[in-house]
Amino acid sequence: MTSTLLVTGATSGFGRATADRFASAGWRVVACGRRAERLQALVDAHGAERVHAAAFDVRDADAMAAAIDALPDGFRDIDVLVNNAGLALGTAPAQRASLEDWRTMIDTNVAALATLTHRLLPVLIARRGVIVNVSSVAGVYPYPGGNVYGGTKAFVSQFSLGLRADLHGTGVRVTAIEPGMAETEFTLVRTHGDRTASDALYRGARPMTAEDIAEQIFHVATLPPHLNINRLEIMPVSQSFAGFQVARDE
Ligand code: NDP
Numbered sequence: 001m002t003s004t005l006l007v008t009g010a011t012s013g014f015g016r017a018t019a020d021r022f023a024s025a026g027w028r029v030v031a032c033g034r035r036a037e038r039l040q041a042l043v044d045a046h047g048a049e050r051v052h053a054a055a056f057d058v059r060d061a062d063a064m065a066a067a068i069d070a071l072p073d074g075f076r077d078i079d080v081l082v083n084n085a086g087l088a089l090g091t092a093p094a095q096r097a098s099l100e101d102w103r104t105m106i107d108t109n110v111a112a113l114a115t116l117t118h119r120l121l122p123v124l125i126a127r128r129g130v131i132v133n134v135s136s137v138a139g140v141y142p143y144p145g146g147n148v149y150g151g152t153k154a155f156v157s158q159f160s161l162g163l164r165a166d167l168h169g170t171g172v173r174v175t176a177i178e179p180g181m182a183e184t185e186f187t188l189v190r191t192h193g194d195r196t197a198s199d200a201l202y203r204g205a206r207p208m209t210a211e212d213i214a215e216q217i218f219h220v221a222t223l224p225p226h227l228n229i230n231r232l233e234i235m236p237v238s239q240s241f242a243g244f245q246v247a248r249d250e
């Protein structure tokens with residue numbers, strides 16, 4: 001029997017690599033994102049019987065509902081939901097951050113993720129499915145400039161554990177994956193399009209790749225049905241931790 005994945009943020013980075021990974025393994029994939037031409041490229045690469053493109057902005061609850069309602073036969077019985085669409089905007093300290101950026105992160109990383117999960121819970125319960133929520137080390141370890149982005153990812157990790165508790169006995173599995181630095185379009189988005197800054201961050205650092213994360217997502221989603229990885233924190237070897245900071249009187 002063919003299984004079905006729905007992954008958000010499939011136009012780039014982790015989401016695109018996840019769509020490729022599952023489609024290549026013979027799954028049906030509902031690939032979501034705003035950039036329709038990139039979703040079409042996934043359809044072209046894997047075939048329309050394998051990949052269905054669902055172009056919508058996850059912050060638009062009506063568009064999300066319409067896209068789910070419009071899923072064709074063969075793509076409705078979702079077994080795995082990967083809530084991956086998300087973003088960081090800015091690295092300024094809270095006192096200089098953009099409120100508009102904060103709201104965009106909350107609407108995308110928190111509100112949209114909860115809305116889509118709520119919408120798909122009935123089918124996931126019926127199919128004893130899997131939810132993989134893409135969180136971040138930024139939700140576990142604070143760093144200067146992480147403020148609202150880190151807060152949204154702390155929500156994702158804690159919401160995932162809460163789902164585990166509520167879905168007790170249903171057979172539905174829930175994992176929060178918490179990656180560290182991976183080279184995708186993430187930093188390009190965070191810097192509002194500064195390619196030089198993005199390239200400089202990753203240069204020489206051997207960051208993780210989108211494919212590294214997609215492989216982890218595929219792994220947790222295809223474990224034997226009696227196993228649940230609650231949280232999976234993963235970093236490149238080149239990234240670790242620095243100490244606390246101390247402000248001193250003059
Ligand atoms: P990318 O910028 O490469 O991909 C982000 C994806 O999210 C895109 O496909 C984008 O699609 C989608 N997206 C963003 N906003 C919306 C929206 N409003 N509606 C629909 N889709 C949206 O970054 P990553 O692949 O790195 O990021 C994926 C997830 O991983 C994010 O949640 C991020 O926070 C998280 N993460 C990333 C890390 C990293 O170092 N790269 C580390 C830890 C976590 P489109 O623009 O076409 O709509």
Ligand code: 8X3
Pocket residue numbers: 135136137138146179180181
């Ligand atoms: C992305 C990882 O460390 O840039 O979530 O916040 S980090």
